[in-house]
Amino acid sequence: MHYTLCDCVMDLIQNSVEAGSSLIQLNMKQSADSLDVSIRDNGCGMTDDELKRATDPFYSDGVKHKHRKVGLGLPFLIQTVTMTDGRFDIRSEKGRGTEIDIRFNPVHIDTPPLGDPVALLYQVMCFQGDYDLTAVRSLSKGTEEQSYQVNRKEMLDVLGDLESAASLGLLRDYINSQEEDLLS
């Protein structure tokens, strides 16, 4: 399975981008005893049959790699949540998009560490393709909840591009400052 929960989420967003989505919504809601992640995309989606097969690690649609016999993105997620008392739900409609809801259980000893949300959020903005992505990261501290939001189109507008090392560096600094504020 993936080394961190953020890696797991990164993989799912990469799926969304590769599915040709023009709109992706990522929500990450963290509290002391849970991390809820939801992903909505309007990509190509899957039929019930394709969805069932996508959860099988020994299946790949063969479109990208003709001779490949494995597809591990979703299986990694399923493995992580089932062995750590987490939950997940995936719904998909061919031609409409895919929705994933996950509850990771950070209290379970076998749950991977959270990982680096800053790296996750700036890197999901930088895949190739014409897609918009809104990421909302929120953190509950007792009864209070704080959050910040990053939107890809907005970042493109401000930075001009999302592929030069200069822009990526600034995007990382920007998200890092939001994250530090959230954690303070």
Added chain:
Amino acid sequence: MSKMTLEELRKLREAKKQEAAQRDTEGKDTLVIVGMGTCGIAAGAKDVVDALLDELKKVGNENVIIRQAGCMGLCHVEPTVEVRSPGIPNTIYGNVDGEVARKIVRQHIMDGRLVNKHVYDKPAADIIEQ
């Protein structure tokens, strides 16, 4: 660092652009592609992108383009990094970690010398177009 506003971010970007325009723009045609499929992510590609950004900033060459691709078909040597730099054949590096990524910046991008131990010639046969 205090919380940055969008306006501050915009100003910083403008300053960077002016800075880059004034400086010798060697390496501005360099393109770096990092494999970010399940295999790349599992092997640590995220840290590689981080290290590339840090080192490019350190050597003052932030004109380099960094693109994140899906799996390049070399899952057995992930993380993989392809470098397309003028004057050097396109090169795919495998088994790249943070340290190797920094070496790629200093040695390949800045100095035009291959990081030999990590060179993998070309993508795996199953994704080469016939």
